[in-house]
Amino acid sequence: MSPRLLSLSLPLLLTGCTLTRMALPTDFEKSAVTLPVQGRSFNVAQNLSLGTAYTVDDVHRAMSDSGTSNFSGPMQATTNQSWTFKLSQQGQPLYEVQCAVGTNSRVHETLVGELTIPSQGQGSFSAALVPPGGGLSWRLALSLRPTGDALEPSLFQGVLTDGTRRLDVAGTHRIADRDTRLNETTGYTFTLGGALVAAVDLENQGRVLWAASLPDDLRGAVAGAAGALLLYRPLQPALH
Numbered sequence: 001m002s003p004r005l006l007s008l009s010l011p012l013l014l015t016g017c018t019l020t021r022m023a024l025p026t027d028f029e030k031s032a033v034t035l036p037v038q039g040r041s042f043n044v045a046q047n048l049s050l051g052t053a054y055t056v057d058d059v060h061r062a063m064s065d066s067g068t069s070n071f072s073g074p075m076q077a078t079t080n081q082s083w084t085f086k087l088s089q090q091g092q093p094l095y096e097v098q099c100a101v102g103t104n105s106r107v108h109e110t111l112v113g114e115l116t117i118p119s120q121g122q123g124s125f126s127a128a129l130v131p132p133g134g135g136l137s138w139r140l141a142l143s144l145r146p147t148g149d150a151l152e153p154s155l156f157q158g159v160l161t162d163g164t165r166r167l168d169v170a171g172t173h174r175i176a177d178r179d180t181r182l183n184e185t186t187g188y189t190f191t192l193g194g195a196l197v198a199a200v201d202l203e204n205q206g207r208v209l210w211a212a213s214l215p216d217d218l219r220g221a222v223a224g225a226a227g228a229l230l231l232y233r234p235l236q237p238a239l240h
Helices: 010-015 026-031 105-112 216-232
Strands: 005-007 033-038 048-050 054-061 081-089 092-101 124-130 138-145 155-161 166-172 187-192 195-201 207-210
Touching (some): 054 216, 081 216, 092 216, 124 216, 138 216, 155 216, 166 216, 187 216
Antiparallel strands (some): 033 048, 048 054, 054 081, 092 124, 124 138, 155 166, 166 187, 187 195, 195 207
């Protein structure tokens, strides 16, 4: 049994091996456009495809300030990590994405400007989505925050914004169809004006989901954020 579980119901023990997915509202999951993720592996420098339209490639990871590799061993938000990748849509460059986790204030400000998210001092996740040739960029700024449950580790929460539009982003420990919580993040939800419009499922190979009504430019921004989040947490062993 995976040590990831914080709680586990008896029926799960009796049903054998089952693949997991993040918990989402049924209505949203049934009506959403779903982009299966392909290419995830235990290799942290991986190229990904999000459905048939989006590709994540040219992944580069930097070294931490201490001179040690950012990706040796389990990734922790308290260590300095940085990486970049390119996001393309139908073969056309869409964004160059610059990411950093557990950064000092200087690096965080370089990526997201003056966009600050209240933090408990435990870690930050910053990403800048820059289109070819510059221009209007999207910024992802997340901070670890307690869940309010002593049994659950803190989760990243924050925003994805272009300075005018704002999507609120929140992590979850929940998995679908079970009264079960994991001690790692299973996915992220994106809400716009309080309505759920997109999600990134980190379980198994992963999925990106968004509402059919989501505009194309917001889809591209969510795809860029999804690439950053999927690369942050490499493929994990499936739940058995």
